[in-house]
Amino acid sequence: MSAKKQRSRLSDVAQLAGVSPATASLVLNKRVTGNVRIPPETQERVFAAAAKLGYVANPVAQSLAKGRNGLLGVFTFEAIFPITQRDFYYPFLVGIESAAETLGYDLLLFTSASTGDGRRRIYRNGQNRLRLADGAILLGIEDSKDELRALVEEGYPFVFVGRRELPGAELSYTAADYAGATAALIDRIYNAGHRRIAYIGVDQHTESALDRRRGYQEGLLHNGLTFDEELMCLVPDARFDQTAMQKLLELGVTAVVVEIGPIISAVLNACKEMALDVPGDMSLGVLGNPFGDMEDMSYFSGFSIPREEMGAQAVHLLIRMLNENSFHGPQRVVLPCTPVTGSTIAAPRSRA
Amino acid sequence: MSAKKQRSRLSDVAQLAGVSPATASLVLNKRVTGNVRIPPETQERVFAAAAKLGYVANPVAQSLAKGRNGLLGVFTFEAIFPITQRDFYYPFLVGIESAAETLGYDLLLFTSASTGDGRRRIYRNGQNRLRLADGAILLGIEDSKDELRALVEEGYPFVFVGRRELPGAELSYTAADYAGATAALIDRIYNAGHRRIAYIGVDQHTESALDRRRGYQEGLLHNGLTFDEELMCLVPDARFDQTAMQKLLELGVTAVVVEIGPIISAVLNACKEMALDVPGDMSLGVLGNPFGDMEDMSYFSGFSIPREEMGAQAVHLLIRMLNENSFHGPQRVVLPCTPVTGSTIAAPRSRA
DNA sequence: GTCATTTGATAAAGCGCATTATCAGGGAAT
DNA sequence: ATTCCCTGATAATGCGCTTTATCAAATGAC
Numbered sequence: 001m002s003a004k005k006q007r008s009r010l011s012d013v014a015q016l017a018g019v020s021p022a023t024a025s026l027v028l029n030k031r032v033t034g035n036v037r038i039p040p041e042t043q044e045r046v047f048a049a050a051a052k053l054g055y056v057a058n059p060v061a062q063s064l065a066k067g068r069n070g071l072l073g074v075f076t077f078e079a080i081f082p083i084t085q086r087d088f089y090y091p092f093l094v095g096i097e098s099a100a101e102t103l104g105y106d107l108l109l110f111t112s113a114s115t116g117d118g119r120r121r122i123y124r125n126g127q128n129r130l131r132l133a134d135g136a137i138l139l140g141i142e143d144s145k146d147e148l149r150a151l152v153e154e155g156y157p158f159v160f161v162g163r164r165e166l167p168g169a170e171l172s173y174t175a176a177d178y179a180g181a182t183a184a185l186i187d188r189i190y191n192a193g194h195r196r197i198a199y200i201g202v203d204q205h206t207e208s209a210l211d212r213r214r215g216y217q218e219g220l221l222h223n224g225l226t227f228d229e230e231l232m233c234l235v236p237d238a239r240f241d242q243t244a245m246q247k248l249l250e251l252g253v254t255a256v257v258v259e260i261g262p263i264i265s266a267v268l269n270a271c272k273e274m275a276l277d278v279p280g281d282m283s284l285g286v287l288g289n290p291f292g293d294m295e296d297m298s299y300f301s302g303f304s305i306p307r308e309e310m311g312a313q314a315v316h317l318l319i320r321m322l323n324e325n326s327f328h329g330p331q332r333v334v335l336p337c338t339p340v341t342g343s344t345i346a347a348p349r350s351r352a
Numbered sequence: 353m354s355a356k357k358q359r360s361r362l363s364d365v366a367q368l369a370g371v372s373p374a375t376a377s378l379v380l381n382k383r384v385t386g387n388v389r390i391p392p393e394t395q396e397r398v399f400a401a402a403a404k405l406g407y408v409a410n411p412v413a414q415s416l417a418k419g420r421n422g423l424l425g426v427f428t429f430e431a432i433f434p435i436t437q438r439d440f441y442y443p444f445l446v447g448i449e450s451a452a453e454t455l456g457y458d459l460l461l462f463t464s465a466s467t468g469d470g471r472r473r474i475y476r477n478g479q480n481r482l483r484l485a486d487g488a489i490l491l492g493i494e495d496s497k498d499e500l501r502a503l504v505e506e507g508y509p510f511v512f513v514g515r516r517e518l519p520g521a522e523l524s525y526t527a528a529d530y531a532g533a534t535a536a537l538i539d540r541i542y543n544a545g546h547r548r549i550a551y552i553g554v555d556q557h558t559e560s561a562l563d564r565r566r567g568y569q570e571g572l573l574h575n576g577l578t579f580d581e582e583l584m585c586l587v588p589d590a591r592f593d594q595t596a597m598q599k600l601l602e603l604g605v606t607a608v609v610v611e612i613g614p615i616i617s618a619v620l621n622a623c624k625e626m627a628l629d630v631p632g633d634m635s636l637g638v639l640g641n642p643f644g645d646m647e648d649m650s651y652f653s654g655f656s657i658p659r660e661e662m663g664a665q666a667v668h669l670l671i672r673m674l675n676e677n678s679f680h681g682p683q684r685v686v687l688p689c690t691p692v693t694g695s696t697i698a699a700p701r702s703r704a
Numbered sequence: 705g706t707c708a709t710t711t712g713a714t715a716a717a718g719c720g721c722a723t724t725a726t727c728a729g730g731g732a733a734t
Numbered sequence: 735a736t737t738c739c740c741t742g743a744t745a746a747t748g749c750g751c752t753t754t755a756t757c758a759a760a761t762g763a764c
Binding site: 065066067 | 740741742743744745746748749750751
Binding site: 056059064086093097102107131132155 | 406409410412413415416421422423433442446452453454458461462463464466481502505506
């Protein structure tokens, strides 16, 4: 129909108010302090003109001029809103959003970075699109550390949600104390009377998985048990079956701790098919919040990951980094997990 | 520690390559067509220089120069990731994200617009922060139409997810065909043998609610039933109780259709407490996908709202609007709902 | 050898705003 | 009357990139 109504610019406001663009800018941004003096009446004229024209500053121009724009990037290596793992990411996002809201930042979700195969890349033909935001929060499982390394070298400010280590470069993150929580869980299981406790997980070597396994060993040691390589059961693709369970039984195992994810179902199924009662015949500790089609969370004994808090803290950390001009070394926050009593840990049958 | 490594600019690349910034820009953006000619060797020099410096274009400056930035805004009137309604917004976001990803746009979440009371405003002291993005997708329930009207008058391109009408101004949206789906549901209930069908909803007058109620009336008419004002049961705050149910029973009601939300629980509770079997004593049709702590969705008879599709279509619509220079009138998409068989509709007891 | 055309590239003008050093003018103090 | 200082503002520059009209030199045509 008609031509698009032309947006009014700062200079339009200035003209209408009979002042210079500089004055208008100062007034509208409330920068009338120190040796800049604009009498109230003039300010009124500017405000009136702005209101009359429906003036809205162009944020892009503002960003360019002042070098920052109040945007926090959120980058995930998979889709941000995955259907399959919605319950996994959701709490992080809740925390991130609420912190950003409180602190007055907007969130930029990098959805354009798709590679077509469902994965995402930070760099594409050399361009780092993250730079559109003042800084970014990263989450998810990265394919390789190369992009992270490049980001660090660029000097781009970011915080990972979840511990990430990069040899030679220290990066910032918020993490859950998986090791401590796992060790504490082992304590509980030990105190329930168990002496042969197996670890079941997927054959993956993320930092968080390493933390859990370290916690497992520490928990054993702490209770005077020795670490038995045979009880560390890592399977590919969550393929834990009756055979595997049989093996553990033959080794005298009366309790297991299990990583979260589909593998929990696999373990439960194995028990069911072998007519093993949980926790009667086999106690079960879960290393985090089960998610997906898992039943009521409070059924499982284990601990709860402070996901929301991790998200929120990541935002706080990032903003702190953005506000300090000089580099103060990597920022890190490790948050405690909350024990969940549940009802899958009991005394071993032989003792009962 | 050390000063932040200075980012290299386009002019640095140009200098290193021994060309002008203009040339560098043209080469890096692959704009060497038409009457702009740069021989391959020169182009190589530019690429090499860019690679050597690790050059990354500043997206903010690019945006300012070209007048758009590839950002799609997402604005919700409540928090985007509310804990209570997670299942409600999530599917929209899935659709929005996947469409944005496909089309190569990033998403800008306006979380800074909080008013402190959990609600959000588009305008704050006259500033429309949405303008950070090229266009925006709006969702959620607005407090008033004032902001929408202002947005329209500004000429800002946006698409609402969900039908929204604004007297005097036509706006773009993607909607679900609630009226049609509700009418079809009434058909099913009628065909099951019911002749007194009540409508239970909350006392709210959003467009979608009006659509459902219109569909209810149309469904009745279509089956030769007359609309009885007494069977239209709108309660405030989802407070549907035994008294209300008793009234309906006395009016001969054998089936009800219920809006989605907490009110479903209220209705189920009332039935339970009155020892009314569903669907034996009372058939129940649900006007959409139940969400929240509701039981398995396939339990309820009703229909499914194409939420994901609505989100995705909104993105497509918006991008189409952005790409056409002249205004072509409001863009609208109405999507059909899918019937869900469920098991809460049966023949009325008196007929069985 | 002259003129027309093509090639290779660039200068310059924005995009819309922020920032700071500077300045004209008027009143107060001397 | 001169100096000084304060008030009220602004000119000018820059942020980093895009875009287009323009142009000098090289090439080709006759």
